[in-house]
Amino acid sequence: MSSNQLLKDINVCHLFKKERNRLNLSQKDIADFLGMSSKQVSRWETQIAIPSDKLSLLAGIGFDVNFVLTGQNYDSLVIATLHGSNLQTSHEDLVAVPQYDLAASAGGGALITAEHPIARFELSNRWLKQNNLHNKRLTVVPVRGDSMESTLFDGDLTLVSLIEDQTEAREGVCVLRFDDEVFVKRIQYDFKSKGYNVSSDNKAYSDFFVEAVDIENGRFNVVGKVERVLQRTKF
Structure with missing residues (x-):
């Protein structure tokens, strides 16, 4: 192992521990979540870097994966307000991901005010590849909103x-557009009726069905699939 690689692994160990402390999680909490020993988690913080597959799993309990891999926390991820299509990154190993003013709502919906980039995030290219x-x-x-709690x-x-092709998102948690409103909901495509069952994980909200006619006349479409949570507000 080169000295540069060793230094990089030590840095990841340090950032992993720092992120665990930020979330007020013990080594045992991490071990129990992953189904392994606390001794192994301790080794990740002092000797060897955490395997990428385990780190990806920890995103499910609020770990800021980008911070552990790059040292950039949530506050530093928002690099700048964008002007036009300027997506230059500060490092060649980082990829610029724009934030659009879609105001996606997990509650009753939110009116779209614009679709121009308003900020950008720099994510590790290695992490993006690891997660396909x-x-x-x-x-x-x-x-x-709260209609998708506790997801x-x-x-x-x-x-x-x-997505551009609606067949790419037949089910799962997606960003949806209905008329001038955008929602985050769970969907399942009904091949027989050619419509969508739309549901909330918070059962205080009612499910509904999107008819094929609403899709055909352009009132409804699936904007994209929710791939990961970059930053959680609750743990």
Whole structure:
């Protein structure tokens, strides 16, 4: 192992521990979540870097994966307000992901005011490749409302892959457009009726069905798939 690689691994160990402390999680909490020993988690913080597959799993309990890999926390991820299509990055190993003013809502919906980039996030190209996201057209979308709790919470920042072909998103948690409103909901395509069942993970909200006619006349479409939560507001 080269001295540069050793230094990089030590830095990841340090950032992993720092992120665990930020979330007020013990080594045992991490070990129990992953189904392994606390001794192994301790080794990740002192000797060897955490395997990428385990780190990806920890994103499910709020770990800021980008921070562990790059040292950039949530505050430093928002690099600048964008002007036009300027997506230059500060380092060749980073990929610029724009945030659009879609105001995606996980509650009753939110009126779209614009679709121009308003900010950008710099994500590790290595992390994107590890999660099979490097060839996708990505954007960052904030969640508004509580209808997707306990999957998504008000204020969460989600990484969304935008789609052009509606067949790419037949089910799962997606960003949807209905008329002038945008929602984050769970969908399932009904092949018989050619419509969508739309549901909320928070059962206080009613499910509904989108008819084929609303799709055909352009009132409804799937904007993209929620791939990851970049930053959680609740743990």
